[in-house]
Amino acid sequence: MRNKSDMDTLSDIFFDIYKKAQISGQIYQVEDFKSKNILFFNGEYSYIHIFQGSNFNVQCDELKMNEELNDGEVLVIPSRVKHSIEIIDNKKSDFSVITCIFQLQGAYGSMIAEGLPKYILVPINPIGKVAEWVPMTVAAIKLELGNPTLGSQVMISSIIDLLLVWSIRFWLSKATEMHKSWILALSNPSLSRAIFLMHTKPAQNWTVEVLAKETHQSKSKFSKNFNELVGTSPINYLKNWRMKLAVKYLTESNNTVSQVAELVGYSSQAAFTRAFVQTFGCSPKKFLEHSINK
Known part of the structure; x- marks a missing residue:
């Protein structure tokens, strides 16, 4: 377990590099699976998927990933890889996957990408509770999408930025020394x-x-x-x-x-x-x- 001093050091150096990366995000799509059971992503971007209302299967051959995602869970894929999302239980009502995309470009963005794992899964906890920041993030995204107005794109980009930082913080709190990374080495x-x-x-x-x-x-x-x-x-x-x-x-x-x-x-x-x-x-x-x- 890392102490507060170590985490403060990590935070200061990481944030300095992160802010210079000028990461920008936007909503790619909100899919309700009414006309299809599976989505394919061609790896053009880095992705954040937010799963709502049902169970889904995510597969990626390149990352050797075959994960079942549940309602309220978040998946971040920093690397640009092809992958698919298939709904497992389509008998439930009001389910969707919110997909955000973001760019990790330039010297600083590239360093961030190299320091992150192949993917970050933010799961529900053992008693089925989602991370506290997920519901308010989803609510904010839906509010901006449902009532677009002046500055909505700026707001959405900022929300996605927060979503990415929260996911990285979750990973840092759970990561072990089995994963080699300059980001983890900052501790x-x-x-x-x-x-x-x-x-x-x-x-x-x-x-x-x-x-x-x-x-x-x-x-x-x-x-x-x-x-x-x-x-x-x-x-x-x-x-x-x-x-x-x-x-x-x-x-x-x-x-x-x-x-x-x-x-x-x-x-x-x-x-x-x-x-x-x-x-x-x-x-x-x-x-x-x-x-x-x-």
Whole structure:
């Protein structure tokens, strides 16, 4: 069980990255299953499904998911994957699935997506009670959909944002160390310090030795802890973050390749280009040309 201090540290760093991700959501559909028994989703978006009034089966081959969802439960699928929802009991009345979609784009959105599990299921509790925030979320969504007025889309986007944060908080409260993630690693004070430094000062010449010293650990202990909780080495994590920022700087600014290399911590354009090719399979210039011609 994580203590309050650990959770506060996790919350501060996570929120800083989350708000920069500029996540936006909207209602995709409200399906009452009167004309069909099954829905198919092609994986264009990240999804939040809210299940109302009946039992449903959700399947996704890519995630090896075959879950039965009940009235009041919520399913968040951050990854863009094909999946289906089939109603199990269509003899009940007044049942539906509210589907919201959201975008996880850019350097910060991509980091959020990588830190989350394949899916988050917010179930009813053992005595059949739904999470307290689900009914008021559904009520707010239905109110905006039923009486659209000035600012309704902004309200719905904010409600979906809250729904996503509540779901992530639920996952964080229940997650075990079996799941490797930079988000969960934030609850470790030493690792959260290292992750904070890499995210806020990507241009600095970070090495495992320097990061270990910053976190008051030996080099071997720091590397071991980082690998065990995050699922990759500190240097690979740093490279991944730098490459995400590099794409942001290349596509959203007028910086030259040489300037971007310096911004993300590479002492030479050649070293930066090698790392970029290893990550994306093409040079920064080719990547930029392709993004412009899209």
